[in-house]
Amino acid sequence: xxxxxxxxxxxxxxxxxxxxxxxxxxxxxxxxxxxxxxxxxxxxxxxxxxxxxxxxxxxxxxxxxxxxxxxxxxxxxxxxxxxxxxxxxxxxxxxxxxxxxxxxxxxxxxxxxxxxxxxxxxxxxxxxxxxxxxxxxxxxxxxxxxxxxxxxxxxxxxxxxxxxxxxxxxxxxxxxxxxxxxxxxxxxxxxxxxxxxxxxxxxxxxxxxxxxxxxxxxxxxxxxxxxxxxxxxxxxxxxxxx
Numbered sequence: 001x002x003x004x005x006x007x008x009x010x011x012x013x014x015x016x017x018x019x020x021x022x023x024x025x026x027x028x029x030x031x032x033x034x035x036x037x038x039x040x041x042x043x044x045x046x047x048x049x050x051x052x053x054x055x056x057x058x059x060x061x062x063x064x065x066x067x068x069x070x071x072x073x074x075x076x077x078x079x080x081x082x083x084x085x086x087x088x089x090x091x092x093x094x095x096x097x098x099x100x101x102x103x104x105x106x107x108x109x110x111x112x113x114x115x116x117x118x119x120x121x122x123x124x125x126x127x128x129x130x131x132x133x134x135x136x137x138x139x140x141x142x143x144x145x146x147x148x149x150x151x152x153x154x155x156x157x158x159x160x161x162x163x164x165x166x167x168x169x170x171x172x173x174x175x176x177x178x179x180x181x182x183x184x185x186x187x188x189x190x191x192x193x194x195x196x197x198x199x200x201x202x203x204x205x206x207x208x209x210x211x212x213x214x215x216x217x218x219x220x221x222x223x224x225x226x227x228x229x230x231x232x233x234x235x236x237x238x239x240x241x242x
Contacts, residue, residue: 002120014120018112022134029138033145033224040146047142048090051083051135058128065124071179076170078107078182079129082136089143096158098149102140103159106213108133116188140217144224151221156214160207167203 001013008014029036036043058080062073075084082105088097111118112133119126143149170181180186182202190198 001122002126004120004122006120008115008118008120008126010114014126015115017121018115018130018133021130022112022137025134026138029142029145036142036145043142043146044090047135047139048087050131051086051090054128054131054135055083057124058132061124061128070177071174074177074179074181076173076179076181078104078166079111079132079136081166082108083132086135086139089139093147093149095149098140098143099151099155099159100162101136101143102151102217103156103210103213104163105136105140106209108136110209112137114188116183117186141220144217144221151214151217153214156210160210163206163210164203167206171199 002008008018059073062068066073075081082101085097085101085104088094089101115129118129121127121130140149167182170179171184173179174181174184178185187193187198190201193201
């Protein structure tokens with residue numbers, strides 16, 4: 001395992017443990033859809049409390065263990081934005097918020113499967129990483145199972161437009177605070193590539209990622225709609241805003 005205060009290695013003990021915990025929680029979600037729907041109010045409260053505890057651990061760690069550096073500690077990393085979006089969805093069940101939750105959350109797959117500058121399981125920020133990513137990765141499917149949320153074809157473009165706004169903001173904000181938001185300073189791959197290559201490449205990869213996510217969500221929606229799970233008891237849909 002990674003010593004306290006050191007980053008984990010790809011497919012090291014900590015990384016494999018993170019993956020195993022994600023698989024376990026996913027199995028509980030996907031193999032018990034009837035129970036999830038029936039107990040969604042209680043489960044939603046539990047998820048909210050776990051997310052709240054994760055935020056306390058994260059920002060408490062930055063205050064206690066590190067200097068609260070504006071270049072690293074603000075809620076501007078995409079994973080931290082995902083947590084805020086998750087809070088909003090759990091509180092409002094708003095459909096536009098759900099769209100952002102689904103598509104912005106796809107970045108968590110990249111950082112979870114190819115961790116960059118991630119602390120080990122014995123570090124509080126490592127625990128924070130695990131909790132936030134497990135919730136972020138599974139929340140879109142939880143929304144489909146528990147609240148009958150569904151995505152449409154045009155939703156990907158809305159999410160990509162919102163991402164463009166975020167991308168432009170952090171690109172100009174990072175130099176002001178010597179920040180690494182969206183890993184534009186300490187890049188996990190192609191670190192030496194010039195901006196005129198790296199930035200369009202990052203946008204292209206994002207659009208491809210959103211397209212893959214669209215396909216994945218569409219496939220799972222077909223499952224939820226009855227092709228493979230035909231006996232889900234009806235639950236009144238949460239109000240949505242078009």
